[in-house]
Amino acid sequence: MPRFFIDSDDGTLHVHDDEGQDFPDAESARRLATAMLPDMAREKIASGDPSTFLVQVRDEAGVTLYQGTLSFVGAWRDPAPSA
Numbered sequence: 001m002p003r004f005f006i007d008s009d010d011g012t013l014h015v016h017d018d019e020g021q022d023f024p025d026a027e028s029a030r031r032l033a034t035a036m037l038p039d040m041a042r043e044k045i046a047s048g049d050p051s052t053f054l055v056q057v058r059d060e061a062g063v064t065l066y067q068g069t070l071s072f073v074g075a076w077r078d079p080a081p082s083a
Helices: 026-047
Strands: 003-009 051-058 064-072
Touching: 003 026, 026 051, 026 064
Parallel strands: none
Antiparallel strands: 003 051, 051 064
16 A cells, blocks of 8 residues: 655644555545645644645655645624624
């Protein structure tokens, strides 16, 4: 079974996957990588700050096969509510 590496970046923490995981194919690795994006965002977007979340899938040769991003931008409408 081929080995794929899933890197992630939430704007603060970059994780370079040095271990990898065995998947039947690149599509299976892509599905896991994209499923990670909402989980990464869930904790960060509570602050309301704009954020971009990134995942990428690499093969055993280190070639990036897939890259996905999820962006969050929130803005108060005028007038902003008081705390």
